[in-house]
Amino acid sequence: xxxxxxxxxxxxxxxxxxxxxxxxxxxxxxxxxxxxxxxxxxxxxxxxxxxxxxxxxxxxxxxxxxxxxxxxxxxxxxxxxxxxxxxxxxxxxxxxxxxxxxxxxxxxxxxxxxxxxxxxxxxxxxxxxxxxxxxxxxxxxxxxxxxxxxxxxxxxxxxxxxxxxxxxxxxxxxxxxxxxxxxxxxxxxxxxxxxxxxxxxxxxxxxxxxxxxxxxxxxxxxxxxxxxxxxxxxxxxxxxxxxxxxxxxxxxxxxxxxxxxxxxxxxxxxxxxxxxxxxxxxxxxxxxxxxxxxxxxxxxxxxxxxxxxxxxxxxxxxxxxxxxxxxxxxxxxxxxxxxxxxxxxxxxxxxxxxxxxxxxxxxxxxxxxxxxxxxxxxxxxxxxxxxxxxxxxxxxxxxxxxxxxxxxxxxxxxxxxxxxxxxxxxxxxxxxxxxxxxxxxxxxxxxxxxxxxxxxxxxxxxxxxxxxxxxxxxxxxxxxxxxxxxxxxxxxxxxxxxxxxxxxxxxxxxxxxxxxxxxxxxxxxxxxxxxxxxxxx
Amino acid sequence: xxxxxxxxxxxxxxxxxxxxxxxxxxxxxxxxxxxxxxxxxxxxxxxxxxxxxxxxxxxxxxxxxxxxxxxxxxxxxxxxxxxxxxxxxxxxxx
Amino acid sequence: xxxxxxxxxxxxxxxxxxxxxxxxxxxxxxxxxxxxxxxxxxxxxxxxxxxxxxxxxxxxxxxxxxxxxxxxxxxxxxxxxxxxxxxxxxxxxxxxxxxxxxxxxxxxxxxxxxxxxxxxxxxxxxxxxxxxxxxxxxxxxxxxxxxxxxxxxxxxxxxxxxxxxxxxxxxxxxxxxxxxxxxxxxxxxxxxxxxxxxxxxxx
Numbered sequence: 009x010x011x012x013x014x015x016x017x018x019x020x021x022x023x024x025x026x027x028x029x030x031x032x033x034x035x036x037x038x039x040x041x042x043x044x045x046x047x048x049x050x051x052x053x054x055x056x057x058x059x060x061x062x063x064x065x066x067x068x069x070x071x072x073x074x075x076x077x078x079x080x081x082x083x084x085x086x087x088x089x090x091x092x093x094x095x096x097x098x099x100x101x102x103x104x105x106x107x108x109x110x111x112x113x114x115x116x117x118x119x120x121x122x123x124x125x126x127x128x129x130x131x132x133x134x135x136x137x138x139x140x141x142x143x144x145x146x147x148x149x150x151x152x153x154x155x156x157x158x159x160x161x162x163x164x165x166x167x168x169x170x171x172x173x174x175x176x177x178x179x180x181x182x183x184x185x186x187x188x189x190x191x192x193x194x195x196x197x198x199x200x201x202x203x204x205x206x207x208x209x210x211x212x213x214x215x216x217x218x219x220x221x222x223x224x225x226x227x228x229x230x231x232x233x234x235x236x237x238x239x240x241x242x243x244x245x246x247x248x249x250x251x252x253x254x255x256x257x258x259x260x261x262x263x264x265x266x267x268x269x270x271x272x273x274x275x276x277x278x279x280x281x282x283x284x285x286x287x288x289x290x291x292x293x294x295x296x297x298x299x300x301x302x303x304x305x306x307x308x309x310x311x312x313x314x315x316x317x318x319x320x321x322x323x324x325x326x327x328x329x330x331x332x333x334x335x336x337x338x339x340x341x342x343x344x345x346x347x348x349x350x351x352x353x354x355x356x357x358x359x360x361x362x363x364x365x366x367x368x369x370x371x372x373x374x375x376x377x378x379x380x381x382x383x384x385x386x387x388x389x390x391x392x393x394x395x396x397x398x399x400x401x402x403x404x405x406x407x408x409x410x411x412x413x414x415x416x417x418x419x420x421x422x423x424x425x426x427x428x429x430x431x432x433x434x435x436x437x438x439x440x441x442x443x444x445x446x447x448x449x450x451x452x453x454x455x456x457x458x459x460x461x462x463x464x465x466x467x468x469x470x471x472x473x474x475x476x477x478x479x480x481x482x483x484x485x486x487x488x489x490x491x492x493x494x495x496x497x498x499x500x501x502x503x504x505x506x507x508x509x510x511x512x513x514x515x516x517x518x519x520x521x522x523x524x525x526x527x528x529x530x531x532x533x534x535x536x537x538x539x540x541x542x543x544x545x
Numbered sequence: 546x547x548x549x550x551x552x553x554x555x556x557x558x559x560x561x562x563x564x565x566x567x568x569x570x571x572x573x574x575x576x577x578x579x580x581x582x583x584x585x586x587x588x589x590x591x592x593x594x595x596x597x598x599x600x601x602x603x604x605x606x607x608x609x610x611x612x613x614x615x616x617x618x619x620x621x622x623x624x625x626x627x628x629x630x631x632x633x634x635x636x637x638x639x
Numbered sequence: 640x641x642x643x644x645x646x647x648x649x650x651x652x653x654x655x656x657x658x659x660x661x662x663x664x665x666x667x668x669x670x671x672x673x674x675x676x677x678x679x680x681x682x683x684x685x686x687x688x689x690x691x692x693x694x695x696x697x698x699x700x701x702x703x704x705x706x707x708x709x710x711x712x713x714x715x716x717x718x719x720x721x722x723x724x725x726x727x728x729x730x731x732x733x734x735x736x737x738x739x740x741x742x743x744x745x746x747x748x749x750x751x752x753x754x755x756x757x758x759x760x761x762x763x764x765x766x767x768x769x770x771x772x773x774x775x776x777x778x779x780x781x782x783x784x785x786x787x788x789x790x791x792x793x794x795x796x797x798x799x800x801x802x803x804x805x806x807x808x809x810x811x812x813x814x815x816x817x818x819x820x821x822x823x824x825x826x827x828x829x830x831x832x833x834x835x836x837x838x839x840x841x842x
Contacts, residue, residue: 574840585840600828614655632677633678
């Protein structure tokens, strides 16, 4: 590590140098950065795979890759994006860096375990990568590993399953660490209802992580047992039930969607009050809606299986609960909008990303309800409509919240500021490219274009071409944004401790934070979002 | 360390708990010989649940921990029961 | 870790809470198998009844008693260390380890017997059996196998505890590790309390 100035005060970035000081650090901020860098690298790799798939689909028939390659590609794209990027995503990066600071702690409850989690994570990530390049075909089951195909496919499914298992373990350990941290490490005076809302969202997330992830763990082990010992749980020829796999898979993987989106909601909930200079509207409802989402979200897994032959009664039940879980999400949207209402709104890049999060998440949410109602689901199941909905939630929701978060906390993390103009232009490309890329998929999905298909009917070509153009525009935006951030993390103007006039604890300490976060333990005497000099009317 | 708060279980208590657990095990083994039909499994599960509760309460010291931990443990078992029940909304009606 | 790294001192309540949360994940790990069991049993009640006859309830009951007693000895070893009687604590953990060994030996012969009869997943004999019995033996091997792995991990943890008591790192004022290892061992017992009736007593 080199330093541009030697007179810089000591902080967590420069108090020790050298690669090993990073790889052996139990400092939550450094571990958060390790996650940030590894997630960014894997995100870029999987995004390139996505772009290649879009190029393949620019015309019907084979253009740049074979059908088998395409199958491998959407599988690896899915495995990397879901298990390596998005599930750890916001919680592991911003949760690690900000959670202890925001609750006034020096570190998480178990710092060594925290570092260990990262090593587990990175081993799982490399194992996932290895499944792509090991002898034989890269896995071609889709990230959902549905039986019976995953039990029979000759590709490297076992390696990919093991990778997902290991990554799940890392996720569990992070969740465990956060729950204990929030219970035990809050600063004096920080009661539960004086805790900022990002930690609250992490708390709800962490419970899902520890209570849902083991189910996928054992399920993946069962598929491995199916492949190696023909144990038969999912094989109808031996008396097993393939739909049971889908139950078990979605008992985890539906709550996993909330593992992804809850921290994203938490991040934008921090951003709106700061850039409106106004207390968050409805603090308590936001808290309870997070917990309600976590709880009810645990019971809606069956809406992924409406066409799989589950009973009518359970379809009715799952559809009903799916509509129920939309309520707390909608409550949050109203809270964010009301927070901005009447505030002195300052449209800086973090807010720009946060507002586009609301827009995209709302589209994703509404189309989710379209999929959640029984009649329309039959028509739309396994079409590109699902792909579009999924990406509006995961990329438009979680991805844009991540971008919002990194633009928000960047000056705190690096002590430097990025270029606003550059950030705004990149946002324009990202936002336009995103909608061009995914919105046409809603349309051709309704018209009947199935997902995960390598080839398509020529009548869908207009939609596919617009989508591919969108992918290129999105890529320009990504390159612009990442280069802006990377360049200015070293060479940007020195940022003040509190550039956005935020009121939560992380803005009350120097940027970058000192190694131990606080010189003296802060004592909290009031609610989290009280602005001393409100700019409100 | 706040070990002064920690409860110390006497050996007598531990022995008592073991004896009760062994009695319950014996009952559950004898129960199957009574040919209770459909109730056999129900009875076996009820007895197992009682044993598990005893282990949690005394051997695992839940009785002496703060109520937060007890609520968490209860919640986790409840959550699992609900998951099983919801799964059976499918299987029971199929 | 060097002195400038964060303090690694973890207080007892914090450490115990972490362990409990970990135990929750273990419960749900087995929970997935219990879901499969519940579904398959409701589907093939008669076959399960029949297949369970193949298991020796006496061996299962013996192992139940062995684990219950070992649970008590671990609980007593904790009492001993709290009373600063480290010799007694080590002795009780050693008894626990011996009981764990007895459990594993029983399990070894039980599995060996089944495998000798070609009653294992994927065998030719199995393929000719009714569907429900195939499911039963699949569950039997997977559940008891996963449980046996936990017995081994618990045994390793308890061995570490003995070493730490000997070196004085665990004492009447610092025994978090022993508490957590004991909790883990009780979990192993707890899982078995459910497995025993579900696998051996449904005849």
